Amino acid sequence: MEFFLQQTVNGLTLGSVYALLALGYSMVYGILKLLNFAHGEVYMFGAFAGYGMLTILGGSSALVVPVWLALVLMFLAAILASSAIGVALERFAYRPLRQSTRIAPLISAIGASFFLQAAALLMFTANSRTFNTPQLIAIDSGIPFGPIRVWMVRVLVIVTSFVLMVLLYLWVNRTKTGKAVRAVSFDREAAAMMGIDVDKVIVVVFLIGSALAGIGGVMVGLVFGRIFHIMGFVAGLKAFTAAVLGGIGSIPGAMLGGLMIGLAEAFTTGYISSTFQNLIVFGLLIVVLLIRPSGLLGRPELVKV
Amino acid sequence: MTAPDETGIGVDEWVEQSEGRREGHTGFTAPARRLFDKLTPGSRLTLFLLAAATYPFLVRGSDVRIGITILLLAMVALGLNVVVGWAGLLDLGYVAFYGFGAYFYAIVASDQLPAHWPTWIAIPIIVAASALLGALLSLPSRRLVGDYLAIMTLFFAQIFVELVRNFERLPFVPDDLNLTGGPNGIPGVKPFEFFGFEFNGQELLGGTLPTFSRQYYLVLVFLGLLIVGLHNLNDSRTGRAWRALREDTLAAEHMTMPVNRLKLLAFAVGAGIAGLSGALFATVQNGVFPNNFNLFVLIIMYAAVILGGSGSIPGVVLGAVAIAYVPELLRDPTKAGLLFYVGIAVVLFVLVRRWDKIAATVGGVFVLGLVVRFFSSRIWDESILGEVNDTSLSRLLDDWVLNFESQRDVITSYAFVLAIVGVLLVVLATGWWKIAALIPTLYLAILVWENKLVFQPSITRQLLFGAVLVVMMAVRPQGLLGTRRVEIM
Amino acid sequence: MRTRFKIVGLLLALALVAAACGDSSSDTTTTTADSGATTTTAADTTTTTVEPMVCEATLGFIGPITGPVAFIGGVQLNWFKYAVDTFNSDMGYDFQIVEGDNQFDTAQSATLAAQFIDNGDIVGVVGPAGSDNVDAAGAVFEAGDPDLTFISPSSTRVGIAAKFTGMFRTVGTDDDQGPTTAQLMIDQGASKVFLIDDQSSYSTGLAASTTAALEAANVEVVSESVTQDITDFSALVSTIPDDADFVYLPWQVAANAQIIANQMQEQGKDITIVGSDGLDSGDFVVPGALIVKFAGDISVIPESADLLAGFLAEYPETNTFGPPVFVATQALLEAVDRVCAAGEVPNRANVQAEVRNTNLAQTILGTPVSFNSDGDLADGRFYIFQTDADGNDIGFAG
Incomplete structure (x- = not known):
């Protein structure tokens, strides 16, 4: 039981980070039908912006401000950096290709991804950076959860991402801008004819998706500790997987997909084997897709004739 | 920077006019492009092969080796083009077939197994096995469309790398069977040998041609044959059916085309070509290693296809030249x-x-x-x-x-x-x-x-390569030699 | 708008072509520069045959400067540059360097090997890192020019140096390190060891030799493995049995080992971590952890500490992969120096002959360095250190 709970917490932490990333992925996909392969790099820059802010504030061991303020400032820095990069990507890499075939922006995304990785390598070098979170938030702090104790940072990560997802869900479903986002993702041309400023909606989606990625970056830095210039590649793949698994374009689907992959990885490692973790998780996902070809919460696409 | 209202005249009309837009070359590049259009595919191929065959006479061994990289990328990208460019199936597992062919050849032509297969037996078996694997893997993917197909095939690609890296640790594999070499890969793969002639890394014609020339011409011959084969395939009934499938699967189905069989065939043909290219890669590199078949390699293949012009044979070859050559060019500060x-x-x-x-x-x-x-x-x-x-x-x-x-x-x-x-x-x-x-x-x-x-020339190289990709796509979204198409949603 | 884009495209293509043709133009520029040089030397030779001959050489570097393990290649490149710069300024030479980025891709290593063979100025190569890359590049060197020396600063697989004529290495092999590590754990009374490898060529080799030695002494080994690119090990940490005496991490990415140490602490697993030489890095500071180091602690050996300080004054950071590059470069440079001192013009064959005679009494690693007939280190010794509460490494008497 204790082992099971521990693995659940492990999986939830990892899964909520995947979910945050998958949200940005899924929103962009929903609106542009574009696989934004540079999303992982946006996340990486968010992590480095958070780290930069931490360094400015004196580093984990010699903070000049209270811890909560440092955390807020780190998240703000990450949000700023990531959303700036996300919006710039949209404007300069994807917008020129909006009228072309669907796989063409894939190469722009890959080019942008190479560029951003190399830029990070130039500015931050290849050595990993570590947040030294235990010096920030003591490693024996935490809240009890059944027989085990959950570290405060994990609590922070899980709670923050759940709150963000709920907020996002409400924003998409309850606000006017959210409605515009849904309209544009349903039918871009019709939305434009109804007087919706499509360009603006797309920019907003990139802004929010990238901000979520930035937050995810700082969270990974806080909870796992290591950030490095190429961290976006694997994370981007996981996010893509989570988004598709949940039903691409669906916001609750992305959350569910992210959490499922996180949990599947934890339980596979815990109960079966770490060596074959990827093999088993991928095998599992294949089975899920065979049973539900449009993802867990995705609706089968209606083909317009 | 494309004005968003460019399709303002209505998509249908825009589609209708597409033929006219395609033919009317304007601007100062027009003469060259009209000349290119005027050439028959046969003469285009002849010109390309002549130019490619002359190349080793002019350069050093290391440049010939880069030439091999380019030709191999062209081969494998042409195979990908069958699946993606013609049949319109987003196959992200393609690199696994390339790896399968490479590992297959490496296992039967190295000291990994006691038996060494003669090349002329190994190659047909590898191509057939890869094609069969492609067909098999396409079976569960039949129900999936678009990005769900993409992610499913992506899992296959990742599973392949995991498998070769950890094959020895699989529970059912006997302890003394070391087939894939794990993370160490398989070094010391034998070169191709036809009629007693070894296509190794040595020079040709008594040193007139630099090192690696034997392998270069070997790959060039295979590429030439492949282009001829693919050209005929594209013009055939199957080729036309694939394009119909790409443009509108539903309509194709209503025209009584066997959609599932066509998809399966596309996967199989692509996989067969990938397997052949993989075997060639294994012999050129004298070995195979798990990292040779990771997702980065897949990205490079896709970049070649899309940058060159998805669907066009000369386009894909040109794309491969650009994608493989530009990074080498940027090596020199x-x-x-x-x-x-x-x-x-x-x-x-x-x-x-x-x-x-x-x-x-x-x-x-x-x-x-x-x-x-x-x-x-x-x-x-x-x-x-x-x-x-x-x-x-x-x-x-x-x-x-x-x-x-x-x-x-x-x-x-x-x-x-x-x-x-x-x-x-x-x-x-x-x-x-x-x-x-x-x-x-x-x-x-x-x-x-x-x-x-x-x-920092090495980092700059990656920076510039990324920037070149973004700019090139912004300039020609349809690829270098591709034709503009409208995505019908 | 569209025509403008066409112009951009055309001009970009022209720029590429121009750069491609830069091949010939740059060649001509270098030849003019060369001819300038040759005219002066020609003038010199007419007037003076007694003046010392100009000792010129170029060294190549192959390493993963970008890509997944750029933290290895970036630091290695800096140590390579530092070694050549230091030697140039100390000895008054003007040796040149050519860097080649293989992105940890075996195919690119092979291409770079071919390019270095064709570059007649290059008399020796430092690199590549990783035994699989050594395999790929070595095959090309062996077939193309066995006289060209390449010294790998990080390749530990047993027997690989014997396969290639021109290969040397400045790190010990798995057969040196594995048994040392196993003996350490046995001496500490280990009965159960939890071993995690990172599925790299380096890690699996070391894991195998250590496991063999442990099992020979009837120590139970529980093996798991993870890929290098994941950064969350909490699920794996939960599976570490409480009765394990050691957690052994033969890893390259020290920062990942730090994460696993933190997560062990988080989950209350108080088990000593034993790290391979890959964890000898500022990224891994865990009080009580035992680290098997290939060299002595270079920060306390006076000569090494000076070199290290000089390096850090110029470059941002270092790690365990750096110093062996310094030694490899040093071996090459001193070989060239000896060739020149003997009055010969350095070429690949005589440089390789001199590299074989390498006998550095004192190196930055704190140990003497010479090569055996295979090209392996003659005496690949490993030392064990323990991290104390302040994060300093202290010698461990076990």
């Missing part, structure tokens, strides 16, 4: 520098286009440089005393641009970010504002280049 400054000049001409403004920009940058240098050297003399890169261009600029002796990394990092912001502003600004933004941006770009990028 002198050439990368040349590309950088020529690139700046090009951007200047295109963005500004008026001689008075160009003169104002160049003059402005020049004066700005002198002013900055004058004041900076008075305030902080370390800003001009730094190390200068040892190329003629850098030495020429040494008296004009700042060269920091200390704090170089910090300053250039900030300047780098500012320069990127500047580039973005330049794209957005209009009129004289553009010039106003251009002058400091150009200065910053040169500053960063001379202070940082020339000293």
Whole structure:
């Protein structure tokens, strides 16, 4: 039981980070039908912006401000950096290709991804950076959860991402801008004819998706500790997987997909084997897709004739 | 920068006019393109093969080796083009077939197994086995469309790498069976051998042709045969059916086309080509290693297909040449520098286009440089005393641009970010504002280049490669030799 | 708008072509520079045959400067540059360098090997890192020019140096390190060891040799493995049995080992971590952890500490992969120096002959370095250190 709970917490932490990333992925996909392969790099820059802010504030061991303020400032820095990069990507890499075939922006995304990785390598070098979170938030702090104790940072990560997802869900479903986002993702041309400023909606989606990625970056830095210039590649793949698994374009689907992959990885490692973790998780996902070809919460696409 | 209202005339009409747009070449590239159109596919191929066959006579062994890389990429990209460009199936598992062929050949032609298969037996078996694997893997994917197909096949690609890396640890594999070599891969793969002639890395014609020429011509022959085969396939009933499938699966199904069988066939043909290319790769590299078949390699294949023009055989070959050659070109700092400054000049001409403004920009940058240098050297003399890169261009600029002796990394990092912001502003600004933004941006770009990028040629190479990809796609979204199509949603 | 884009495209293509043709133009520039040089030397030779001959050489570097393990290649490249710069300024030479980025891709390593063979100026190569890359590049060197020396600063697989004529290495093999590590754990009374490898060529080799030695002494080994690119090990940490005596991490990415140490602490697993030489890095500071180091602690050996300080004054950071590059470069440079001192013009064959005679009494690693007939280190010794509460490494008497 204790082992099971521990693995659940492990999986939830990892899964909520995947979910945050998958949200940005899924929103962009929903609106542009574009696989934004540079999303992982946006996340990486968010992590480095958070780290930069931490360094400015004196580093984990010699903070000049209270811890909560440092955390807020780190998240703000990450949000700023990531959303700036996300919006710039949209404007300069994807917008020129909006009228072309669907796989063409894939190469722009890959080019942008190479560029951003190399830029990070130039500015931050290849050595990993570590947040030294235990010096920030003591490693024996935490809240009890059944027989085990959950570290405060994990609590922070899980709670923050759940709150963000709920907020996002409400924003998409309850606000006017959210409605515009849904309209544009349903039918871009019709939305434009109804007087919706499509360009603006797309920019907003990139802004929010990238901000979520930035937050995810700082969270990974806080909870796992290591950030490095190429961290976006694997994370981007996981996010893509989570988004598709949940039903691409669906916001609750992305959350569910992210959490499922996180949990599947934890339980596979815990109960079966770490060596074959990827093999088993991928095998599992294949089975899920065979049973539900449009993802867990995705609706089968209606083909317009 | 494409105006969003370009399709404003209505998609149907736009589609209807597409034929006209395709034929009417305008502008100063028109003569060359009309000439290209006039050539028959046969003569195009002959010209290409002639040029490719002459190449080893002109260069050194290492360049021949780069040539092999290009030809191999062209082969494997042509196979991918069957699946993606013709049948319109987004197959992200393609690299697994390439790896399968490579590992298959490596296992039967090295000391991994006691038996060494003769090449002429191994190759047909590898191609058939790869095609069979492709068909098998397409079976569960039949129900999936678009990105769900993409992710499913992506899992296959990742599973393949995991399998070869951990094969020995699988529970059902006997302890003494070391088939894939795990993370160590399989070194010492034998070269192809036909009629007692070994296609190894040695020279040809008694040294007239440099090293690697044997393998180069071997790959070239296979590529030529492949192009002929694919051209005929494209013109065949199956080829036409694939294109119908790509444009509109539903309509194709209503025309009583066997959609599932066509998809399966596309997967199988693509996989067979990938398997053959993989076997060639294994012999050229003298070994196979798990990292040769990771997702980065898949990305490069896709880049070749899409950059060249998805669906077009000459386009894909051209794309492979560009994708494989540009990074090699950028290895040399002198050439990368040349590309950088020529690139700046090009951007200047295109963005500004008026001689008075160009003169104002160049003059402005020049004066700005002198002013900055004058004041900076008075305030902080370390800003001009730094190390200068040892190329003629850098030495020429040494008296004009700042060269920091200390704090170089910090300053250039900030300047780098500012320069990127500047580039973005330049794209957005209009009129004289553009010039106003251009002058400091150009200065910053040169500053960063001379202070940082020339000293980090390897990172710069990746930076420029990424930028070239983004710009190329923005310039020609349909690919270099592709035709513009509208996505029918 | 569209025509403008066409112009951009055309001009970009022209720029590429121009750069491609830069091949020939740059060749001509270098030849003019060369001819300038030759005219002066020609003038010199007419007037003076007694003046010392100009000792010129170029060294190549192959390493993963970008890509997944750029933290290895970036630091290695800096140490390479530092070694050449230091030697140039100390000895008054002007040796040149050519860097080649293989992105940790075996195919690119092979291409770079071919390019270095064709570059007649290059008399020796430092690199590549990783035994699989050594395999790929070595095959090309062996077939193309066995006289060209390449010294790998990080390749530990047993027997690989014997396969290639021109290969040397400045790190010990798995057969040196594995048994040392196993003996350490046995001496500490280990009965159960939890071993995690990172699925790299380096890690699996070391894991195998250590496991063999442990099992020979009837120590139970529980093996798991993870890929290098994941950064969350909490699920794996939960599976570490409480009765394990040691957690052994033969890893390259020290920062990942730090994460696993933190997560063990988080989950209350108080088990000593034993790290391979890959964890000898500022990224891994865990009080009580035992680290098997290939060299002595270079920060306390006076000569090494000076070199290290000089390096850090110029480059931002270092790690365990750096110093062996310094030694490899040093071996090459001193070989060239000896060739010149003997009055010969350095070429690949005589440089390789001199590299074989390498006998560095004192190196930055704190140990003497010489090569055996295979090209392996003659005496690949490993030392064990323990991290104390302040994060300093202290010698461990076990």
